Amino acid sequence: MEKIFRAFDKDRKELIHVLHKIQAKHGYIPADMISQISRYLKISESEIFGVLTFYKAFTLEPRGKHLITICMGTACHVRGAPAILDEFERKLDIKAGETTEDKMFTLETVNCVGACALGPIIIADDEYHGQMKTREVDKVIEKIKKEKKDNPE
Numbered sequence: 001m002e003k004i005f006r007a008f009d010k011d012r013k014e015l016i017h018v019l020h021k022i023q024a025k026h027g028y029i030p031a032d033m034i035s036q037i038s039r040y041l042k043i044s045e046s047e048i049f050g051v052l053t054f055y056k057a058f059t060l061e062p063r064g065k066h067l068i069t070i071c072m073g074t075a076c077h078v079r080g081a082p083a084i085l086d087e088f089e090r091k092l093d094i095k096a097g098e099t100t101e102d103k104m105f106t107l108e109t110v111n112c113v114g115a116c117a118l119g120p121i122i123i124a125d126d127e128y129h130g131q132m133k134t135r136e137v138d139k140v141i142e143k144i145k146k147e148k149k150d151n152p153e
């Protein structure tokens with residue numbers, strides 16, 4: 001933590017940058033770090049929690065190694081996003097907002113990613129898949145698993 005703090009001024013304006021740094025390092029914001037951030041930047045813990053809940057990029061829960069985001073905005077919804085979500089939930093055996101037991105996948109929903117014409121759209125890690133079909137769900141999951149097998153850490 002000290003090392004992360006040293007990179008930033010003791011200024012409340014740095015909050016987002018500090019949070020991004022911690023999230024990049026740990027994959028989430030561990031709750032026990034909130035009080036340390038609060039003391040360092042002199043911002044109340046409730047204000048920090050407010051920022052954390054406002055920005056979807058931050059999470060207080062550990063996420064899986066791979067993030068699959070399903071757009072459930074209106075345009076994607078009417079084009080079949082609920083069936084895509086169901087299929088991911090079934091294949092991964094988790095619900096939206098959950099992480100698989102092996103910490104490999106986290107499934108999330110969002111309300112529009114600004115690419116409505118391509119709906120239904122999902123984002124697997126940083127890769128957008130437009131006009132997604134339920135039959136392609138397996139392909140997306142298997143591709144990620146294969147990449148992991150080809151590039152084990």
Ligand code: FES
Nearest residue numbers: 071073076115116
């Ligand atoms: S509703 Fe899905 S991208 Fe806009």
